[in-house]
Amino acid sequence: MDVRNLCLGILTLGDATGYEIKKAFQDRLNLLYDASFGSIYPALNKLTEEKLVSCRAETQTKRPDKKVYSITEAGKAAFIKELQKDPLPDKFRSDTLATMIFTHFLSRDQITRMLDEYIQYYEENINALSTGCDLKGSPAEQFLCGFGVAVRSAAINYLKENRHLIEAEAQQVDTAAE
Amino acid sequence: MDVRNLCLGILTLGDATGYEIKKAFQDRLNLLYDASFGSIYPALNKLTEEKLVSCRAETQTKRPDKKVYSITEAGKAAFIKELQKDPLPDKFRSDTLATMIFTHFLSRDQITRMLDEYIQYYEENINALSTGCDLKGSPAEQFLCGFGVAVRSAAINYLKENRHLIEAEAQQVDTAAE
DNA sequence: CTGTGCATGTAAATCGTTACATGATTGC
DNA sequence: GCAATCATGTAACGATTTACATGCACAG
Secondary structure (H helix, E strand, C coil), X not given: CCHHHHHHHHHHCCCECHHHHHHHHHHCCCCCCCCCHHHHHHXXXXXXXXXXXXXXXXXXXXXXXXXXXXXXXXXXXXHHHHHHCCCCCCEEECHHHHHHCCHHHCCXXXXXXXXXXXXXXXXXXXXXXXXXXXXXXXXXXXXXXXXXXXXXXXXXXXXXXXXXXXHHHHHHHHHHHC | CCHHHHHHHHHHXXXXXXXXXXXXXXXXXXXXXXXXXXXXXXXXXXXXXXXCEEEEEECCCCCCCEEEEEECHHHHHHXXXXXXXXXXXXXXXXXXXXXXXXXXXXXXXXXXXHHHHHHHHHHHHHHHHHHHHCCCCCHHHHHHHHHHHHHHHHHHHHHHHHHHHHHHHHHHHHHHHC
């Protein structure tokens, strides 16, 4: 699923402008996928060319003109076909966790700070998910929200309960260096 | 942290060939970062140019020649400097979860199959982590392993306990369609 | 006799972000 | 006055993957 197909998917939920699609990426696909204007607008132009979406211009007096996109029947069919494909495996990349392999090069304070910030980062994630999903959203979206919260809560718990394992290690290094 | 710096980091743990570094990505950075030969070899050549690693050729009779890389003092310093930087935020992208937003386009069987495969995928992840981290590895690596297992276990639990939320939804659609 | 492991590398293609370009409006 | 929101787009750049190119050894 690339930006192109996700734009198509978002348009199955209702007409939208490129700007609104970008917001949908932030709201509905929150923490799951992000896309910049630099990828959304070209995708939308290409989809229009291929007749998978149609576009009507709305002139506005006090704002720049809008281009409102709607998915076509052909677009809907293409998207449903895309959904049939086997999903690609998840991709996860964490700078913080990769750094932790090399904690022996860091001071205890640095490790502590890194862990604190990582925990805080996950807590912010949870807040963003909770406020974004309370009440509003389809059952599927609530399910996904709950998933995000469950996984991040587990991460926080693990970090809090086991951080001493790598902090203690650094302590020893500090002591040994004296 | 790009491939370049991770190669440097892996070389702080001992000399290695490009081929062995690739394996280290799979073993030590398992599920955290992957890199292909197409990125490792050019990175190693560049690092050699910059004198951050040194390279000695080992001719082998029954195998192609090896190039064994060692990190230099300058390389070690550069890597430690890199570690001081604020880590970039995590990146997570899941095709499967993104697909789930659009479960209303899928049949109940498809949803069930997708969930089964996703759970199985996480279970395989956990097996890979467990076998890879039992006994061997530094405390930091064991900590990371434990983290991976904790997070994935939570994911599996959530999926098992809440899958009915999106499966039930599909049921209703099927029934309504009759 | 076929697949897997060892071993290195290049070039093209992919997919995306960042920065740039433009400009009005509204809230603090 | 300054930041944020609305609104669209292009071009350059970046990082990495994929496919290609080559080749021997060993196990099943």
